Amino acid sequence: MRLRILGCSGGELPRHRTTCFLVDGRLAIDAGALTATLTLRQLARVDDIILTHSHFDHVKDVPLAADLLIGHRKTPLRVHASSECAATLRDSIFNGRLWPDFTRLPTRQNPVLQIRPFTPGKRFKAGRYAVDPVAVHHPVESVGFVLSDGKATIGVSGDTGPTTAFWKRINAERDLVALLVEMSFPNALQRLADVSGHLTPNTLARELAKVNRNGYPVYLYHLKPAYEAELRRDLRKLALDNVRILAMGDEFHF
Numbered sequence: 001m002r003l004r005i006l007g008c009s010g011g012e013l014p015r016h017r018t019t020c021f022l023v024d025g026r027l028a029i030d031a032g033a034l035t036a037t038l039t040l041r042q043l044a045r046v047d048d049i050i051l052t053h054s055h056f057d058h059v060k061d062v063p064l065a066a067d068l069l070i071g072h073r074k075t076p077l078r079v080h081a082s083s084e085c086a087a088t089l090r091d092s093i094f095n096g097r098l099w100p101d102f103t104r105l106p107t108r109q110n111p112v113l114q115i116r117p118f119t120p121g122k123r124f125k126a127g128r129y130a131v132d133p134v135a136v137h138h139p140v141e142s143v144g145f146v147l148s149d150g151k152a153t154i155g156v157s158g159d160t161g162p163t164t165a166f167w168k169r170i171n172a173e174r175d176l177v178a179l180l181v182e183m184s185f186p187n188a189l190q191r192l193a194d195v196s197g198h199l200t201p202n203t204l205a206r207e208l209a210k211v212n213r214n215g216y217p218v219y220l221y222h223l224k225p226a227y228e229a230e231l232r233r234d235l236r237k238l239a240l241d242n243v244r245i246l247a248m249g250d251e252f253h254f
């Protein structure tokens with residue numbers, strides 16, 4: 001499995017792009033940085049997007065990609081979203097006002113985009129990948145993913161505050177090669193992190209204590225760019241073992 005970090009930030013600025021992890025050039029986990037990083041040819045090779053939740057920084061390139069891909073794909077780009085997230089995409093983006101309904105364009109028979117709802121807790125297939133969506137703690141319906149290509153398995157927390165089921169699922173996984181976890185706000189903004197369903201370095205440390213790790217690394221993402229220096233300072237003080245912050249452009253082979 002080849003994992004490319006197209007974006008791993010909680011906001012967009014020069015040198016900061018929002019959450020988007022590309023697996024083997026074929027599947028994207030969240031769509032925060034597809035159109036700014038991939039060429040049209042590379043974008044046309046992405047068959048599946050799996051979305052953790054409906055927040056703008058995670059879905060923003062779904063509408064932009066749909067528009068770009070008309071005439072460049074033989075089959076629809078499949079967007080896998082929880083039922084609530086799928087409804088938000090239909091009602092709030094592809095509603096003919098904010099953006100055209102690309103699930104019916106260029107034709108109803110062969111649209112450029114297909115939205116496929118999934119149920120949190122129920123495994124589904126996205127291309128050749130098995131995906132387990134596990135509910136996490138966030139103001140909208142939101143999931144973390146356990147994704148496997150049959151050989152390597154990775155975990156991605158999605159946006160979440162302190163949670164339980166996802167860590168249980170991670171602990172049940174034998175073949176995990178990497179765990180990607182959000183960390184958004186510095187300790188000084190603990191209250192904001194709590195009400196918005198995010199982690200600080202302090203709550204991250206408490207969450208990781210729930211995980212029985214067997215040597216695999218933890219990669220952090222979704223840092224709010226305005227607080228990045230403070231976040232790094234807070235994290236350093238905790239001296240967590242085998243935990244590091246992702247950088248845009250990172251590439252891994254598992």
Ligand SMILES: [Zn+2]
Nearest residue numbers: 053055138159
């Ligand atoms: Zn969010």
Ligand SMILES: [Zn+2]
Nearest residue numbers: 055057058159
């Ligand atoms: Zn987010």
